[in-house]
């Protein structure tokens with residue numbers, strides 16, 4: 150996609166739905182918007198069928214607001230609840246066979262670099278914890294070993310939400326779920342640590358209780374993936390339906406996790422830090 | 438109908454509710470720096486109500 154493609158042809162402008170016109174006039178495509186601007190512009194995600202109080206829906210909404218250039222972004226998904234919201238989003242979006250997301254993203258990124266040698270096309274994987282830590286772990290790690298210039302975002306709700314509550318590798322040890330009646334038998338898989346040692350040059354861990362941090366780390370992760378190498382963001386997005394808490398408690402659950410076992414963490418390689426300092430200085434941002 | 442009511446006199450326009458809502462394009466900031474809620478798209482999760490530091494939001498029982 151590009152702003153040229155988004156721009157309606159004059160003759161057909163009137164026929165377009167209001168939501169589309171709003172996106173063109175008031176969305177994040179022609180004027181840069183960020184998480185700070187939420188509530189004052191037309192967001193690129195539309196109404197979606199996620200459960201009330203879904204942490205994953207909130208996480209995606211914040212990530213999407215943080216994309217530096219949505220018109221030049223390609224999102225790669227895989228089965229999981231996230232495809233509900235992503236399918237309702239005004240972005241180039243491709244689903245994949247469960248777990249194949251980082252293999253598909255690698256191919257698309259390489260193809261886009263050939264097709265648009267003078268332009269940044271950001272390839273961003275956004276999928277669930279089961280999609281990354283379980284069935285897609287091999288493809289994910291190999292894309293990092295190969296230093297593919299893509300950003301991987303895990304929406305970690307610590308469960309297979311979409312299929313009714315099986316344990317994932319990211320579920321907490323001892324957690325009882327609909328389809329883990331005696332509790333999970335081993336700790337959360339250390340994907341964050343694996344990312345650091347497997348080739349990612351920027352790695353961040355954050356929760357939906359810190360929206361501005363999400364905006365900052367998404368921007369950093371995407372800018373660094375353009376020039377330096379693979380980046381990974383692990384976002385805690387609790388699921389009221391399967392973790393069985395009331396929908397108005399989602400942020401409280403995230404805040405408590407932040408204090409207890411999901412603290413904000415950021416890792417950046419030396420070359421990525423040097424590059425980031427340069428681009429953040431040029432733009433006058435990066436303050437936190 | 439489901440929804441949330443805004444007490445305009447209490448709202449300070451801090452936008453915390455906007456960062457708390459899982460539904461896109463539902464809570465908006467007006468020119469007078471207060472929020473409005475498009476209740477037809479609201480799922481009544483009440484996350485915004487729990488998040489508001491000024492108790493400016495309440496569940497609309499009507």
Ligand SMILES: Cc1ncc(C[n+]2csc(CCOP(=O)(O)OP(=O)(O)O)c2C)c(N)n1
Pocket residue numbers: 205228229230231246247276277278279280281304306308309310311312317
């Ligand atoms: C190869 C394959 N195996 C199993 C499934 C069924 N399936 C769909 S979503 C899902 C779990 C997704 O869990 P997660 O990645 O954590 O995403 P969430 O729904 O929690 O967001 C499974 C097992 C599938 N679609 N494809």
Ligand code: SF4
Pocket residue numbers: 198199200202203204205206230306310311388389390391
């Ligand atoms: S099952 Fe959980 S993750 Fe899926 S839409 Fe519902 S609340 Fe969100």
Ligand code: SF4
Pocket residue numbers: 443447448449450451452453454455471472488489490491492493494
């Ligand atoms: S959180 Fe409360 S005070 Fe802040 S903008 Fe929302 S309604 Fe107003």
Ligand code: SF4
Pocket residue numbers: 202440441457458459460463464474478479480481482483484485486
């Ligand atoms: S109740 Fe939930 S869906 Fe409705 S406006 Fe508040 S946060 Fe959004």
Ligand SMILES: [Mg+2]
Pocket residue numbers: 277278279304305306307308309310317
């Ligand atoms: Mg999950």
